[in-house]
Amino acid sequence: xxxxxxxxxxxxxxxxxxxxxxxxxxxxxxxxxxxxxxxxxxxxxxxxxxxxxxxxxxxxxxxxxxxxxxxxxxxxxxxxxxxxxxxxxxxxxxxxxxxxxxxxxxxxxxxxxxxxxxxxxxxxxxxxxxxxxxxxxxxxxxxxxxxxxxxxxxxxxxxxxxxxxxxxxxxxxxxxxxxxxxxxxxxxxxxxxxxxxxxxxxxxxxxxxxxxxxxxxxxxxxxxxxxxxxxxxxxxxxxxxxxxxxxxxx
Amino acid sequence: xxxxxxxxxxxxxxxxxxxxxxxxxxxxxxxxxxxxxxxxxxxxxxxxxxxxxxxxxxxxxxxxxxxxxxxxxxxxxxxxxxxxxxxxxxxxxxxxxxxxxxxxxxxxxxxxxxxxxxxxxxxxxxxxxxxxxxxxxxxxxxxxxxxxxxxxxxxxxxxxxxxxxxxxxxxxxxxxxxxxxxxxxxxxxxxxxxxxxxxxxxxxxxxxxxxxxxxxxxxxxxxxxxxxxxxxxxxxxxxxxxxxxxxxxxxxxxxxxxxxxxxxxxxxxxxxxxxxxxxxxxxxxxxxxxxxxxxxxxxxxxxxxxxxxxxxxxxxxxxxxxxxxxxxxxxxxxxxxxxxxxxxxxxxxxxxxxxxxxxxxxxxxxxxxxxxxxxxxxxxxxxxxxxxxxxxxxxxxxxxxxxxxxxxxxxxxxxxxxxxxxxxxxxxxxxxxxxxxxxxxxxxxxxxxxxxxxxxxxxxxxxxxxxxxxxxxxxxxxxxxxxxxxxxxxxxxxxxxxxxxxxxxxxxxxxxxxxxxxxxxxxxxxxxxxxxxxxxxxxxxxxxxxxxxxxxxxxxxxxxxxxxxxxxxxxxxxxxxxxxxxxxxxxxxxxx
Numbered sequence: 001x002x003x004x005x006x007x008x009x010x011x012x013x014x015x016x017x018x019x020x021x022x023x024x025x026x027x028x029x030x031x032x033x034x035x036x037x038x039x040x041x042x043x044x045x046x047x048x049x050x051x052x053x054x055x056x057x058x059x060x061x062x063x064x065x066x067x068x069x070x071x072x073x074x075x076x077x078x079x080x081x082x083x084x085x086x087x088x089x090x091x092x093x094x095x096x097x098x099x100x101x102x103x104x105x106x107x108x109x110x111x112x113x114x115x116x117x118x119x120x121x122x123x124x125x126x127x128x129x130x131x132x133x134x135x136x137x138x139x140x141x142x143x144x145x146x147x148x149x150x151x152x153x154x155x156x157x158x159x160x161x162x163x164x165x166x167x168x169x170x171x172x173x174x175x176x177x178x179x180x181x182x183x184x185x186x187x188x189x190x191x192x193x194x195x196x197x198x199x200x201x202x203x204x205x206x207x208x209x210x211x212x213x214x215x216x217x218x219x220x221x222x223x224x225x226x227x228x229x230x231x232x233x234x235x236x237x238x239x240x241x242x243x244x245x246x247x248x249x250x
Numbered sequence: 251x252x253x254x255x256x257x258x259x260x261x262x263x264x265x266x267x268x269x270x271x272x273x274x275x276x277x278x279x280x281x282x283x284x285x286x287x288x289x290x291x292x293x294x295x296x297x298x299x300x301x302x303x304x305x306x307x308x309x310x311x312x313x314x315x316x317x318x319x320x321x322x323x324x325x326x327x328x329x330x331x332x333x334x335x336x337x338x339x340x341x342x343x344x345x346x347x348x349x350x351x352x353x354x355x356x357x358x359x360x361x362x363x364x365x366x367x368x369x370x371x372x373x374x375x376x377x378x379x380x381x382x383x384x385x386x387x388x389x390x391x392x393x394x395x396x397x398x399x400x401x402x403x404x405x406x407x408x409x410x411x412x413x414x415x416x417x418x419x420x421x422x423x424x425x426x427x428x429x430x431x432x433x434x435x436x437x438x439x440x441x442x443x444x445x446x447x448x449x450x451x452x453x454x455x456x457x458x459x460x461x462x463x464x465x466x467x468x469x470x471x472x473x474x475x476x477x478x479x480x481x482x483x484x485x486x487x488x489x490x491x492x493x494x495x496x497x498x499x500x501x502x503x504x505x506x507x508x509x510x511x512x513x514x515x516x517x518x519x520x521x522x523x524x525x526x527x528x529x530x531x532x533x534x535x536x537x538x539x540x541x542x543x544x545x546x547x548x549x550x551x552x553x554x555x556x557x558x559x560x561x562x563x564x565x566x567x568x569x570x571x572x573x574x575x576x577x578x579x580x581x582x583x584x585x586x587x588x589x590x591x592x593x594x595x596x597x598x599x600x601x602x603x604x605x606x607x608x609x610x611x612x613x614x615x616x617x618x619x620x621x622x623x624x625x626x627x628x629x630x631x632x633x634x635x636x637x638x639x640x641x642x643x644x645x646x647x648x649x650x651x652x653x654x655x656x657x658x659x660x661x662x663x664x665x666x667x668x669x670x671x672x673x674x675x676x677x678x679x680x681x682x683x684x685x686x687x688x689x690x691x692x693x694x695x696x697x698x699x700x701x702x703x704x705x706x707x708x709x710x711x712x713x714x715x716x717x718x719x720x721x722x723x724x725x726x727x728x729x730x731x732x733x734x735x736x737x738x739x740x741x742x743x744x745x746x747x748x749x750x751x752x753x754x755x756x757x758x759x760x761x762x763x764x765x766x767x768x769x770x771x772x773x774x775x776x777x778x779x780x781x782x783x784x785x786x787x788x789x790x791x792x793x794x795x796x797x798x799x800x801x802x803x804x805x806x807x808x809x810x811x812x813x814x815x816x817x818x819x820x821x822x823x824x825x826x827x828x829x830x831x832x833x834x835x836x837x838x839x840x841x842x
Contacts, residue, residue: 051538051541052538073366082355084355084356085356088266088269097254101364127265
């Protein structure tokens with residue numbers, strides 16, 4: 001469903017992503033992790049067709065993004081870390097606008113149940129300024145689901161959410177995967193990835209350190225012991241932050 | 251897809267207007283709207299509404315180049331073309347940023363991953379910018395309505411402005427795309443600048459060389475008045491090769507200067523052709539603008555958030571290196587000095603005593619030069635009048651500019667309340683930096699303007715001693731007066747928080763403009779009341795001392811008395827506001 005082959009992105013002399021290849025099949029949730037500056041955001045932007053890669057190809061649902069970006073993007077939903085909404089469109093008007101962008105003719109019939117499912121049925125006429133942070137996040141989800149995406153990308157989806165919002169977001173991701181979507185989840189929250197993801201891809205300095213199912217990646221970095229994803233991450237990236245002693249305060 | 255963009259624009263506009271109307275239920279917006287509407291009516295629309303369309307129609311029917319001195323229109327077009335040429339040249343020399351288009355963060359989030367072609371994204375951006383350009387053209391016409399001597403009518407002028415602004419906007423976009431393409435071909439911005447400047451230098455030198463050999467220098471008759479000057483230099487600009495270079499720019503300018511409908515329509519066709527060529531240029535450029543646009547949208551959103559929260563300083567670029575302290579800060583002492591120390595570090599190395607001393611030395615040097623070289627008295631007097639006028643204007647308006655300190659105080663309210671300080675200490679700390687900066691500027695202005703006051707018509711009667719001691723007295727009065735004026739916005743915020751423009755206020759509009767007018771009027775009234783005791787006591791002291799010891803002593807004593815009273819008023823006000831600050835509960839005062 002998501003097929004990335006030899007993806008490379010250079011900015012002049014600097015290589016942000018180097019020769020990255022991986023696949024995400026329907027029903028799979030792939031966690032994308034790496035330290036700051038590892039190339040996660042650049043990878044996501046290339047996959048979503050927001051920026052062109054220097055080399056390599058990305059296929060979404062069998063359609064090459066560079067060759068036919070419009071058709072490829074029709075299958076995609078991208079959820080950024082912050083809910084960025086139009087200040088002067090109501091909840092319902094957001095859905096109307098997105099439906100028009102994606103050409104969803106039966107949007108009104110779909111929008112009602114989606115809003116009801118997200119407990120937002122009574123918020124249709126509100127502007128974003130009148131919504132809480134969690135409600136804004138829900139609206140972003142509703143907008144992303146209105147066109148039945150087959151490829152879904154989450155970038156730090158739990159930022160700023162309360163416990164209720166976190167649980168809801170996890171449920172949404174699991175349900176979408178069950179329904180057959182291919183999902184990429186980029187996050188620094190390794191516990192979230194451990195709970196939700198079926199696969200993981202660890203990036204560092206633009207290169208792939210490890211990828212595969214959670215079990216495969218664990219086995220690769222363990223010497224028989226039962227490692228958490230956090231342990232695996234630090235071993236894969238060669239980072240020693242977890243073993244550094246805490247600073248001594250005066 | 252265009253319908254989706256139009257839906258977004260018109261629905262957003264409709265909702266924005268509805269929200270504005272809804273908030274008129276709050277008295278502060280309602281009164282603001284009434285005052286703002288009255289301002290617009292009396293200053294812009296009254297004549298149009300009273301004169302009605304008949305005036306416009308009459309003007310349209312009779313407007314010819316006869317409104318202008320005969321045949322001056324084409325020359326003005328050449329001057330306009332020259333200005334446009336300079337503006338366009340800067341677009342190729344100055345910018346160094348990546349090619350980007352202005353999108354909001356919401357547009358980036360929804361449109362960039364959406365199934366939309368790049369060309370449609372560009373079209374959306376161009377379509378959206380048209381709204382802003384149309385509004386700008388409308389307001390420019392309102393403001394420069396008195397330029398009807400140019401001929402034409404307001405509608406033609408508005409379309410003329412729209413053509414100029416739209417073409418410029420398209421050119422800036424196209425230039426940024428081309429710069430990006432040149433960069434991808436290995437042409438570094440500095441090399442591109444060198445090339446652009448070299449091209450410009452060749453054009454200027456070639457033109458000067460040609461002019462020297464083909465055009466006679468201006469005679470006294472050519473420089474006799476504005477009209478002859480315009481004719482002479484207009485002729486120069488129209489003569490080849492300068493005329494050829496400016497020709498495409500003149501095509502864009504010409505509709506604005508068209509004197510009648512026929513000339514306007516004739517000029518519009520080539521102007522549209524230039525616009526269409528630019529549109530083709532923009533849409534054909536295969537440039538990756540998305541990444542830089544995302545960064546730009548993020549920065550813009552950060553700026554808007556910072557401005558709404560009152561933190562204007564956050565809109566500046568973040569400092570890349572630490573700044574030296576203006577002076578060593580002792581661990582004990584007057585707390586306000588610590589606030590001043592912190593703010594001077596933030597303002598950077600320009601705001602230091604040595605900078606002010608350098609300025610003062612330069613001003614003194616100027617006066618010495620003016621006296622020794624017998625500078626024309628009229629010029630000296632003019633400098634004095636203009637400088638002191640600017641000083642008076644700054645004295646009234648300066649504290650208004652510093653209102654962001656109030657917003658900053660509100661946004662840092664919790665932090666400030668958490669300090670182990672009395673209210674008056676926090677207030678004096680918040681006020682000390684703007685007082686020091688404004689007073690220092692005022693002192694420099696006084697130093698520049700006061701010595702020449704004796705050269706002016708009315709000032710000639712004043713003796714040098716009176717001017718000198720009077721200036722010193724005014725210098726003495728300025729700090730407490732500035733402090734008093736700066737305290738008024740603080741007082742307004744602490745006593746009428748819901749009425750003051752703060753982070754809770756969203757957007758602009760006629761009602762917000764009206765609120766500012768109301769605040770300004772209240773500010774002037776309170777200021778006059780505050781000045782009254784100092785003025786009365788100063789006048790009384792001047793009267794008595796003048797009778798006892800002469801005019802110079804009267805000037806000295808009256809200004810000292812005035813400054814003491816203003817200082818006392820300021821100290822009392824800070825103490826009083828400090829008490830209010832300590833009891834102030836922001837959460838219960840501001841509207842939710």
